[in-house]
Amino acid sequence: MSAPSHAPDSAEQAEQTDAVNVATQAREVRGDSDNRSLRQIAWQRLRKDKVAMVSGVVVVLLILAAICAPLLAKWFGAPPTQFHQDLIEPSTGLPMKDPANPSPFDTDPWGAISAEHLLGVEPVTGRDLFSRIVYGAQISLLVAFLSTVLCVVLGTLLGIVAGYKGGWIDTVISRAMDVFLAFPLMLFAIALVGVIPEGVLGLTGNGLRIGVIVFIIGFFNWPYIARIVRGQTLSLREREFVEAARSLGASNRHILFREILPNLVTPIIVYSTLLIPTNILFEAALSFLGVGINPPTPSWGKMLSDAVPLYENAPYFVVFPGLAIFVTVLAFNLFGDGLRDAFDPKTSD
Amino acid sequence: MASTEPVVRVDDLRVTFPTMDGDVHAVNGLSFEVPAGGALGIVGESGSGKSVTSLALMGLHRGSRARITGSIEVAGQDVVSASDRKLRRMRGNDIAMVFQDPMQSLHPQYTIGNQLIEAYRIHNPKATKAEAHKRAVESLDRVGIPHPQKRINSYPHEFSGGMRQRVVIAMGLMCDPKVLLADEPTTALDVTVQAQVLDLLDELRTDLGMGLILVSHDLAVVAGSVDEVVVMRHGVAVERGDVRTVLAEPEHPYTRALLAAVPRVELSRAQRRAQDRAERDKREGRVTEAGEFSAFTPTATPAATGTDSSEETPLLRVEDVAQRFGVRGGVWGRTTDFWAVKGVSFDLFRGETLGIVGESGSGKSTLSRMVMRLLEPTRGRVEFEGRDITHMSERELRPLRRDMQMVFQNPYSSLNPRVTVGDAIGTALRVQGERDGRKVRRQVQELLERVGLEPDHYNRFPHAFSGGQRQRIAIARALILKPKLIICDEPVSALDVSTQDQVLRLLSELQDDFGLTYIFVAHDLAVVRQVSDRVAVMRAGEVVEMGDSDSVYEEPSSDYTRQLLNAAPVLDPDEARSLRAERREKRDKKTAA
Numbered sequence: 048m049s050a051p052s053h054a055p056d057s058a059e060q061a062e063q064t065d066a067v068n069v070a071t072q073a074r075e076v077r078g079d080s081d082n083r084s085l086r087q088i089a090w091q092r093l094r095k096d097k098v099a100m101v102s103g104v105v106v107v108l109l110i111l112a113a114i115c116a117p118l119l120a121k122w123f124g125a126p127p128t129q130f131h132q133d134l135i136e137p138s139t140g141l142p143m144k145d146p147a148n149p150s151p152f153d154t155d156p157w158g159a160i161s162a163e164h165l166l167g168v169e170p171v172t173g174r175d176l177f178s179r180i181v182y183g184a185q186i187s188l189l190v191a192f193l194s195t196v197l198c199v200v201l202g203t204l205l206g207i208v209a210g211y212k213g214g215w216i217d218t219v220i221s222r223a224m225d226v227f228l229a230f231p232l233m234l235f236a237i238a239l240v241g242v243i244p245e246g247v248l249g250l251t252g253n254g255l256r257i258g259v260i261v262f263i264i265g266f267f268n269w270p271y272i273a274r275i276v277r278g279q280t281l282s283l284r285e286r287e288f289v290e291a292a293r294s295l296g297a298s299n300r301h302i303l304f305r306e307i308l309p310n311l312v313t314p315i316i317v318y319s320t321l322l323i324p325t326n327i328l329f330e331a332a333l334s335f336l337g338v339g340i341n342p343p344t345p346s347w348g349k350m351l352s353d354a355v356p357l358y359e360n361a362p363y364f365v366v367f368p369g370l371a372i373f374v375t376v377l378a379f380n381l382f383g384d385g386l387r388d389a390f391d392p393k394t395s396d
Numbered sequence: 397m398a399s400t401e402p403v404v405r406v407d408d409l410r411v412t413f414p415t416m417d418g419d420v421h422a423v424n425g426l427s428f429e430v431p432a433g434g435a436l437g438i439v440g441e442s443g444s445g446k447s448v449t450s451l452a453l454m455g456l457h458r459g460s461r462a463r464i465t466g467s468i469e470v471a472g473q474d475v476v477s478a479s480d481r482k483l484r485r486m487r488g489n490d491i492a493m494v495f496q497d498p499m500q501s502l503h504p505q506y507t508i509g510n511q512l513i514e515a516y517r518i519h520n521p522k523a524t525k526a527e528a529h530k531r532a533v534e535s536l537d538r539v540g541i542p543h544p545q546k547r548i549n550s551y552p553h554e555f556s557g558g559m560r561q562r563v564v565i566a567m568g569l570m571c572d573p574k575v576l577l578a579d580e581p582t583t584a585l586d587v588t589v590q591a592q593v594l595d596l597l598d599e600l601r602t603d604l605g606m607g608l609i610l611v612s613h614d615l616a617v618v619a620g621s622v623d624e625v626v627v628m629r630h631g632v633a634v635e636r637g638d639v640r641t642v643l644a645e646p647e648h649p650y651t652r653a654l655l656a657a658v659p660r661v662e663l664s665r666a667q668r669r670a671q672d673r674a675e676r677d678k679r680e681g682r683v684t685e686a687g688e689f690s691a692f693t694p695t696a697t698p699a700a701t702g703t704d705s706s707e708e709t710p711l712l713r714v715e716d717v718a719q720r721f722g723v724r725g726g727v728w729g730r731t732t733d734f735w736a737v738k739g740v741s742f743d744l745f746r747g748e749t750l751g752i753v754g755e756s757g758s759g760k761s762t763l764s765r766m767v768m769r770l771l772e773p774t775r776g777r778v779e780f781e782g783r784d785i786t787h788m789s790e791r792e793l794r795p796l797r798r799d800m801q802m803v804f805q806n807p808y809s810s811l812n813p814r815v816t817v818g819d820a821i822g823t824a825l826r827v828q829g830e831r832d833g834r835k836v837r838r839q840v841q842e843l844l845e846r847v848g849l850e851p852d853h854y855n856r857f858p859h860a861f862s863g864g865q866r867q868r869i870a871i872a873r874a875l876i877l878k879p880k881l882i883i884c885d886e887p888v889s890a891l892d893v894s895t896q897d898q899v900l901r902l903l904s905e906l907q908d909d910f911g912l913t914y915i916f917v918a919h920d921l922a923v924v925r926q927v928s929d930r931v932a933v934m935r936a937g938e939v940v941e942m943g944d945s946d947s948v949y950e951e952p953s954s955d956y957t958r959q960l961l962n963a964a965p966v967l968d969p970d971e972a973r974s975l976r977a978e979r980r981e982k983r984d985k986k987t988a989a
Contacts, residue, residue: 290804292812292827294801295828296828298827
């Protein structure tokens, strides 16, 4: 604060410092402060949000687990496709409490959990459930990430162009969005998986399946992102900085990608984090219906569909893959919510 | 009047907001009182705590994190300690508030009648609907809404801004409050409408014997309407006293600085320029040497030297330009034509400043965007240095963009929040083909220094700067291409008075140093006079008067200009009152006729 009394000839300087003071104070009242970039502010807010931080840690751990699946399986379990029939009672197909004394009346509803098999073993085959779930995370997250990336790229490009160009281009893209959203996606997926021949684009087996699923999810879900991006672009287009860029002689490409796009990064990141769990569920649903990943590669959805007929005798087989999906989806959702709050200038800290 | 019991008494009021960066003392020991039927003005720049004070008077900080100490008494009721119930009974009944933005303070989904009747029936639950309706009509009639019987069933969007503010005032009057609290009631309005609303408030006060608290950032708005004034700064009243004394013999240096910064409509361009130059010489101890800023000076030296401007080709020639917009709506959703600008012509010579004044909707912004070729004129011709640019494509225009630049109105929206200020300014050079990153950086930093900022502000984002600083950044961005013509579209209307003064000074210095030609668009008559050699007055898409600025201001030839000048707020309380009397007389004559 400048001193309350000063010589009249320094009035201008006083005004200047005063103006700065007033502005600083106004900013202080609003709660944001000087030199931090928006990302730093968001990070500081995020750090204070316990739910977001915990879910963020869970997300990171999940990704790490998926990447290190072979290591985890080696240290804490057995390879995911290795059979352990010695643990299975042959007449019921269920794991036994005491493999040394096989008896159809002594099966374990918790899947023979032991130090070698942290989450027990699968019925019938006796494969290690822990390592199958960890490997399943690979497929789930891979499909979810790839399809989200496809959604985001398609949605951002089409949304930004529709919003900025307007006119008939906007009309065409917007109607296309409506058509894509009206598509019976699940039926289409089932049909497509059935008719696509092996070896298309040089892809076979699971590679092909993953490709098809990613394509279906990405290609039919982009309108959600495109709508958000289009709406934001419509309002950004009217801002004076766009006019300012035009009056400097900037090209449309410059305005779209250097002026408008940076302002869309936040909603895109936030929406992507919320899209990932949806896509995880979609992949699980497809695998559940038998059009996902081919066995014996582990997948959470396939595990669930195998487990459903056995839920009375082997409840653990439903619980663990179900829990994996639940925790993953919840963690991504909560983290996405936290991100949104952290980036939103309107939320108070 | 001073002997009567005061209707509002504030004693040592302190309002503190806890924030992440510690406590902010928005109001820090403020005391004043308003006698029954008296009028008090609270004046201060943004962040001075004046709005926080008015919210505190209404007890509207309840439920927020603000801590309030001290005492506020409204009509004998202590607001700080009153129960919520008592407070609700007080609001609207003893003290009514008129907010800044009439577009937002009325509910868009209810008719104004419903809103007025509701305001009455909350405090008079026994009143019948018919009584309340009658009162609402009376109240609307009181504030000068024509055909109140019919208009009571209209929705807010069917009124203009000024009429809406009248409706808000009518709503305040429903319960005969003892005090009317008006927080920046005219900031969102045009000059002529502002004068009408201020006149109305003054009339109501004298006729109904109601107290008035008028909060504003503009001393001139307050001058003619209040008896006593409080000048606030950083939450403290730096000066308080009779309005005539404070304005004529301000004691506190801040008040003096504030008064000095208020643009005066009676000050001519020549006087202001001479004053600025003298002050600058005194400050810098020397005259700027010619060629000192040659890096930024346009190659063609401007003719500020006094060559006969009628013989050279004008820098810019605008011939009968017009702009049509299609407006959706009407029967069957057909588009109807709306001519925002209908045939404007002028020549602009090098080194000259043309001021364009007009109220909102007069087409002044559309005109400047056509000159900039951000819009393509529907009709007419725009020539820049003898070249017809009316229908040039973006690509053809690109090299010309070097020569004409624009400074936009809102420094908050004209800078991209996700781009550092250095990049924002440097973009212009890159767009124009400069590839050397270091060269760009050096030039940007030089220019940042020239407009009064630090070179190391290069990597900061716009949100770290105040409004005035942002406008300096925007000016730097316009300057970096060494343009010949800069169009300033309301460059200071979003700024505080003192900041506004600094930005005007900067623009004038830059004109001296770089030989710039300006088109200066604004709604503030005083500001336009001080910067313009010639002035064009616009109304509804047409130029009603154009001429050299002193003659337009001193001997206006059109009625509209006279009306505008008559409505402009003046700092002298007595002059303001005599102008008001004049306006009233004119209106009475009109209604009598």
